[in-house]
Amino acid sequence: MRWPGLRQHWQQQIALSDSQVSLVLLALLVGLASAGVITLFRLAIEWPLVQWLPISHPEDYESLTPWLRAALVLLGGSLLLLLFYNLPKHRQQIGVAHVLERMEQHQGYLPLSNLMVQFFAAIVALLSGHSAGREGPAIHLGAGVASQIGQRAGLAHHRLRILTGCGVASAIAASFNTPMAGVIFAMEVVLLEYSIRGFIPIILASVAGALVSEAIFGAEPAFAVPALDMHSLQEIPFILLLGVLAGLLAAGFIALVRRVRALQHWPLWLRWGGLSLATAVVSIWWPQLLGIGYDTVDAAMLGELALSTLIILLCGKLLLAAWAAGVGFPAGLIGPVMFIGAMLGSLLAHLSLQWYPDYAVSIGFYALLGMAALMGSTLRAPLAALVALLELTANPNVIMPGMLAIVIASLVVSEVFHLPSVFKLQPAANAEPSPVQQLLRNTWVAPLLQRSFVAVDRHIGMTTAEWVLAERIDWLLLQQERILLPAVDLARWLEQQEQMPEQIDLLAIPAERQPTEWIALRANLQDALDQMQSAQLQWLAVTRHEREPQCIGLLSREQIEHFYRYQPMRTEP
Numbered sequence: 001m002r003w004p005g006l007r008q009h010w011q012q013q014i015a016l017s018d019s020q021v022s023l024v025l026l027a028l029l030v031g032l033a034s035a036g037v038i039t040l041f042r043l044a045i046e047w048p049l050v051q052w053l054p055i056s057h058p059e060d061y062e063s064l065t066p067w068l069r070a071a072l073v074l075l076g077g078s079l080l081l082l083l084f085y086n087l088p089k090h091r092q093q094i095g096v097a098h099v100l101e102r103m104e105q106h107q108g109y110l111p112l113s114n115l116m117v118q119f120f121a122a123i124v125a126l127l128s129g130h131s132a133g134r135e136g137p138a139i140h141l142g143a144g145v146a147s148q149i150g151q152r153a154g155l156a157h158h159r160l161r162i163l164t165g166c167g168v169a170s171a172i173a174a175s176f177n178t179p180m181a182g183v184i185f186a187m188e189v190v191l192l193e194y195s196i197r198g199f200i201p202i203i204l205a206s207v208a209g210a211l212v213s214e215a216i217f218g219a220e221p222a223f224a225v226p227a228l229d230m231h232s233l234q235e236i237p238f239i240l241l242l243g244v245l246a247g248l249l250a251a252g253f254i255a256l257v258r259r260v261r262a263l264q265h266w267p268l269w270l271r272w273g274g275l276s277l278a279t280a281v282v283s284i285w286w287p288q289l290l291g292i293g294y295d296t297v298d299a300a301m302l303g304e305l306a307l308s309t310l311i312i313l314l315c316g317k318l319l320l321a322a323w324a325a326g327v328g329f330p331a332g333l334i335g336p337v338m339f340i341g342a343m344l345g346s347l348l349a350h351l352s353l354q355w356y357p358d359y360a361v362s363i364g365f366y367a368l369l370g371m372a373a374l375m376g377s378t379l380r381a382p383l384a385a386l387v388a389l390l391e392l393t394a395n396p397n398v399i400m401p402g403m404l405a406i407v408i409a410s411l412v413v414s415e416v417f418h419l420p421s422v423f424k425l426q427p428a429a430n431a432e433p434s435p436v437q438q439l440l441r442n443t444w445v446a447p448l449l450q451r452s453f454v455a456v457d458r459h460i461g462m463t464t465a466e467w468v469l470a471e472r473i474d475w476l477l478l479q480q481e482r483i484l485l486p487a488v489d490l491a492r493w494l495e496q497q498e499q500m501p502e503q504i505d506l507l508a509i510p511a512e513r514q515p516t517e518w519i520a521l522r523a524n525l526q527d528a529l530d531q532m533q534s535a536q537l538q539w540l541a542v543t544r545h546e547r548e549p550q551c552i553g554l555l556s557r558e559q560i561e562h563f564y565r566y567q568p569m570r571t572e573p
Contacts, residue, residue: 098114132321177214188383254419475554520543
């Protein structure tokens with residue numbers, strides 16, 4: 001078999017099939033590639049900070065002089081403004097909101113140019129000490145790498161969505177060393193569904209990401225977690241209070257992001273320049289707010305921060321992170337949200353020690369509960385937050401109190417304040433798809449194809465007509481004219497003829513013809529339905545190769561409607 005034929009055979013087996021084995025192999029490749037990009041991303045941030053600045057570790061901004069810290073922030077902000085002022089509007093869409101929008105509207109097709117912008121812009125933002133996280137950019141990078149691999153392979157749309165989720169899971173696993181949380185986050189936030197078909201490749205990709213991260217950075221989790229536990233059921237009221245406070249704080253954070261989003265009509269230099277200036281001023285007195293802040297989270301867990309410091313850091317990070325998220329700054333908000341949650345939990349633990357000095361509580365325990373509660377309620381990802389809590393602590397005793405705090409906080413945000421996920425407030429975010437849309441997007445066109453047709457020219461002879469009728473063909477497809485003609489209409493016309501013609505003009509005989517258009521085999525049912533609605537069509541002709549259309553099956557709107565009306569529980573192709 002020559003190379004073109006071998007390549008076509010490979011594409012059919014890997015890209016345009018429903019083989020679970022081929023999807024798993026692609027997921028493994030995506031997991032390794034995504035983790036490799038995340039590794040480069042982390043090294044591009046951490047290595048220059050240690051090599052070029054007089055600090056002992058990548059987050060040791062406290063060792064720099066106040067004016068050097070401020071100058072570093074302003075320099076980074078200026079570089080970002082120069083970069084984005086020269087970019088067209090559609091290239092500026094980055095981050096988790098961009099990933100969700102591409103999953104919602106474009107079946108997981110993420111542009112390479114936006115991926116490159118995210119990579120370099122996030123490096124500049126984090127190198128210069130802006131108060132943001134690396135997890136949001138990591139999610140975009142992981143999803144983008146997966147999408148590029150899937151696009152190069154020519155994957156069908158329903159499989160490309162799963163593969164993009166694999167990249168997200170690998171990125172989360174490589175960032176936090178929490179592979180289970182990576183799987184749950186990908187399915188809970190990005191894919192918005194749980195399915196057996198998606199679990200297997202996403203799990204494998206997440207494991208691959210965690211292995212690469214451990215090989216490069218070691219097996220230590222993102223935070224230095226002390227030994228912790230709930231001492232007795234007497235702490236339940238404190239946990240309930242923590243859940244309520246986390247919900248109120250999450251609601252305030254989301255509302256603040258929404259308020260800042262209303263300032264999008266302001267020029268970019270004012271929105272981003274004001275953020276950089278505010279961060280530079282704050283850094284003079286509170287350098288703990290710079291960067292990702294995981295070292296400050298560790299200090300809060302160990303009880304090394306005073307009560308007044310916790311309050312200032314909580315308020316400062318809340319304002320800076322909400323400002324950055326609201327103006328679409330090219331860095332993440334997951335890290336800041338966890339930072340705020342840790343400060344809240346540690347603050348409540350300190351207060352409980354003052355109120356009840358004879359009853360010792362674990363400050364680290366409440367700091368972790370605060371992180372999980374704020375993450376789950378702000379991102380609307382309660383299960384991912386709970387699994388991350390379990391993986392960070394490796395302690396099953398935190399499950400019950402963690403569930404309690406996360407559920408209370410999530411209920412406060414969703415039921416008391418009726419607020420969406422913070423991702424839905426950022427640029428490019430869209431509303432969640434309906435169950436029917438989700439079903440159609442996860443279903444390939446191939447199983448519904450009608451294959452009782454024959455492609456013919458406009459003029460056919462009696463021999464062809466007799467063969468069509470003998471074979472009981474349902475449809476005649478005029479490929480050049482893109483017209484469908486029912487074979488029964490041809491049979492009815494022939495019955496009315498006293499003398500059979502040598503040639504039949506299929507456009508001249510009376511028939512209920514149907515206009516049609518081409519659609520690629522890689523499409524899903526939602527793609528097909530959208531095309532039918534926009535062009536006011538009832539039928540589509542499905543082709544394997546878009547450049548050289550050759551019909552391999554027909555798809556009708558009636559088939560799609562019957563599918564989602566009478567098979568509502570079917571979520572896999």
